Amino acid sequence: MIVPDFISPIVGYRVWHWDAGGLRSLNGEPWLPGQPMEARCKVSGDGTLVGRIVKPAHGDHHAPQADCTCGIYAAKSIGHLRNTGYARFGITGEVCLWGVVVEHEQGWRAQLAYPKTLVLPLVTLPVSTSLLESRLQTLTAFNCDILVAGREGNVPLWSKGRGYNVAGLDMIVQRYKGWYAVRRQERQVKRGDRVAVLDRGIAVVEHVDAKQVHAVLWNNTVMRIGRKEIVWDGGNARWEAKLSAVFQRASLATSFVSHFRVPSPSPTERPRLVGV
């Protein structure tokens, strides 16, 4: 069924990719701020939206056509997008559809479209806060409402005419705080980590306390190194320490080492290391 030239737009639901270049259809077609997306069929020559002819009975045509697959797609419900699995590919939202619109059971194919509301999952945010502002500008440029998808519902992030909303910004800030906490955790030296002691080789961390790290070299030498003297080397993905930072060393007898390396059920049962 073709319903020509809607005066009031239909509102459907879509999924977009969102990257540094802005919003894109899942097939990579860019959506530009301030101008409607207009469907073109491949059959029309230089069109950008690819259509596949179901019945190859016509030549060039304006998109969409009932017997083609061209047009800008939108679902009738957000539930349908989720059920089909498309929603996990990016940011979802409402989209205004107008011009020629072909209706299907679950959705529409439209001639013209423009985002109405964008719902941003936190996982789509850039990892670096230095990129956040410019990335969000690629969305606010559309001048439509932007929300953050939260566990208990969507929270306004940016509204046309009102700008940023504190509640949405707070959700984003909390998200970044969580990431930093995880990163700090990952960057704390722990048992089993490798420490490159310059001029001595790789030592494996056996024990960490508040001030010191005890690490064992390949020749069973136990080293005590101040925690602050151990620095993370991102390029080598290992901890590094200068030999001058090692202030006590002890060679362990083989039997002691083998006992020492058996995982203990509790830290209190672990043998104490005694320096010489």
Ligand SMILES: [Zn+2]
């Ligand atoms: Zn077509």
